Amino acid sequence: MxxxxxxxxxxxxxxxxxxxxxxxxxxxxxxxxxxxAPGTTSRALAVQARTLELYRQLDLAETIVRNGHQVAAANFWVNGKPVAQLPLNRIGEGLTPYSFVEIFxxxxxxxxxxxxxxxxxxxxxxxxxxxxxxxxxxxxxxxxxxxxxxxxxxxxxxxxxxxxxxxxxxxxxxxxxPGGTYQQIFYVADVQASGPALNGELHLDLDEADFLAVFPLAGKGRARLIGTVRDERAERAETLEFSDVSSRAIEHLKVHIEDVHWFSTYRVHHRVxxxxxxxxxxxxxxxxxxxxxxxxxxxxxxxxxxxxxxxxxxxxxxxxxxxxxxxxxxxxxxxxxxxxxxxxDKVFSFVTAEGRMADLLRTRLAPFLIPRMASFEASREFLFRTVSQVTLNYRGMPLSQGTAGHVHGGDRLPWAHDGEGDNYEPLRQPCWQVHVYGDTSDEMLAWCLEHHLPLHVFDWRPAFETAGLARNGFYLLRPDTYVAIADSSADPKVIERYFKDHGIRPFLPCP
The missing domain is CATH 3.50.50.60 (FAD/NAD(P)-binding domain)
Incomplete structure (x- = not known):
């Protein structure tokens, strides 16, 4: 068998x-x-920074960055004109090696x-x-x-x-x-087109018309359109063609379609x-x-x-x-x-909601707020941290323990980089490992050596303090680079107890 x-x-x-x-x-x-055969009419486009960080472990990240497209800005349109821009180029500067929005x-x-x-x-x-x-x-x-x-x-x-x-x-x-289904029918189209919205940036229409986003693809004039279909057309989703979708939103963004490579419709659910x-x-x-x-x-x-x-x-x-x-x-x-x-669900409901109040919020309030939010570094950083998934953490969960500096057990290890190096380089190996920023004890050195647990000791530098890492403590990292233990001591018995309590014997060679 x-x-x-x-x-x-x-x-x-x-x-x-x-x-x-x-x-x-x-x-x-x-x-x-x-x-x-593999799919050719896919909808997913963005490869987020956290995914690229983890892809380093399989030497995939650089290939994707090299063959994909980095989006410099998101532009918001109302009544056929761009009214607000959110710069995306290096929006995550200092947070990750991949501080941009990647389309692949x-x-x-x-x-x-x-x-x-x-x-x-x-x-x-x-x-x-x-x-x-x-x-x-x-x-x-x-x-x-x-x-x-x-x-x-x-x-x-x-x-x-x-x-x-x-x-x-x-x-x-x-x-x-459990969950539900959105009433709108989505369409996705891979097109060859021209116009101001084909400048390699992301463009979104905030009008009362059907929702439409223009995502840039690698190659001149190539884009993926993702939009919604409402009214009676939504009742015949299976037979819709590109000519049936609203031209109003496309015209608002001044997109001149030259060729449609493929077109598909689908419904979106929200369920867990x-x-x-x-x-x-x-x-x-x-x-x-x-x-x-x-x-x-x-x-x-x-x-x-x-x-x-x-x-x-x-x-x-x-x-x-x-x-x-x-x-x-x-x-x-x-x-x-x-x-x-x-x-x-909240974000999508706001973008696609119908009615006079929803239209006013999108067409008047959003264009007013977006540039002001974009002008604050803290706002841009919050947006990037959320969308890029670098804030995803497992705090308070069974495999997460302790605090050292601003880092908690369950956090993604903060990235620290300066002219002297990158603390993520050892993470290319997907195995248990210990990081120390500063000095550690002879006991820690001996215990890790005896148990074949990789130990990386970094000389203390200002970049580590900026990243929120504690001096002379230690961080036990899981194979997926999340922090298992954050501890301000240099006592290997803390690690020994952790492994015993969780039934883990991680002393195997890194793959």
Whole structure:
């Protein structure tokens, strides 16, 4: 019987990233997808800074930055004129190595992930569907339908459902998916066009007309239009063509369409699964949570799910942790998903709300406030921190402990950079490690050496203080670069107790 360590259902970005990280850790994976080929009509565009930080661990970040497009500004239009601009170039200066807004379309993104996965000898099994599965004493037995119509029974230690909003895995787990559906029909079009809105920046129409955003793509005159369709047209979404969408918003942005490469319509839901886990089966990505496209969070959140789950599965499968470590996946990720759905729902409802008051807020108040907000560094930084996901943290959760400086257990390690170096360089290795900024004790040096735990001691510099790091304390970092322990002492017994309490034995070589 065909057996793997982890069977992954769904080969979108979430499933592919999970397969990549597990493969890097030496885990035997199998990944299936019901489609015949990778998607070509994708909606996700933004690769957020936090995702790029984590992609350094697979040498993906620089490839994406090199082949994608950095957006210099967001422009807001009313009555056919640009009325406000929010500069985005280097908006996250000093917070991350990727202090910009990066556009890299999902179809290209998926192809890159597929190619990297094939480097590990893993290929997506296409036109293969999961029909059902059941848990056994030592794993999961899954029933698959193969491309030729034959059924295959296979086994895995764990099963991961990254199979989208209509997830078979979620239905098999009988996990509720509460939430709702927006009344608007969305459309997405990849176009060749000209006009002032095709200048490589982001443009949004705030008028009473249908919502429309113009996202720049790499290449002269290439853009992706994402808009809404209201009124009676929404009742025939399946038969809509590009000629049916409102020309009013497109004309307001002075977009002159020269060619439409593809066009698609879809509905958007805002839902979070009641549970992200059932025994040996896990939900991640759209199978676990779906929300509006506001802020470009969906794909990035699914990738975050995958990385969170990957190192924990790898630790358990390799004997580096007890199975109870897997309990932390749902705790950490479901809390963020619920907050995200609530936030994006409020933003999207404001942008697309109908009625005189909503129109006044968008067309009069927003153009007045946006430039003033953009003029304050604190406002720009808050916006970037929120959208880029660098503020995502697991404070107060089971794997997070202590405080040192301004950093809490569960935080993303702050980035500190000056002419002398970058404290993120050691994070390219996805393993447990200890960071010290300043001096540490002989006991800490000896204990880490004895237990083969990488210890990085940085000479104290002003950049570390600016980043909020504590002098002479220590930070124990998880393989996903979040802080497990923040402690102002130099006592290795704190680390020893942590590992014992959580059933973790992290003393394995970095992959």
């Amino acid at each position: 065909n057996r793997s360590d982890v069977l992954i259902i769904g080969a979108g970005p979430t499933g592919l990233v999970l397969a990549l990280w597990l493969s890097k850790f030496g885990v035997q994976v199998r990944i299936i997808d019901k489609t015949a 379309p999902q179809d290209q993104h998926e192809q890159l992930l597929i190619e990297r996965l094939e480097d590990y000898g893993v290929r997506v099994e296409r036109e293969t569907t999961l029909e059902s599965f059941e848990e056994t004493s030592d794993g999961v037995t899954a029933h698959l339908r193969l491309p030729d119509g034959e059924q295959e029974i296979c086994q895995a230690c764990y099963l991961a459902g990254a199979d989208g909003a209509r997830s078979v895995v979620r239905k098999n787990l009988d996990a509720g998916f 699964a009641e549970h992200f886990r059932g025994g040996r089966a896990f939900l991640l990505g759209d199978a676990a949570h779906v929300h509006s496209p506001a802020g470009g969070q969906g794909m990035n959140t699914g990738i975050g799910d995958a990385i969170n789950l990957a190192w924990k599965l790898a630790a358990v499968l390799s004997g580096g942790a007890e199975a109870k470590l897997l309990d932390s996946y749902e705790i950490e990720r479901i809390a963020f998903a619920r907050r995200l759905v609530s936030t994006t």
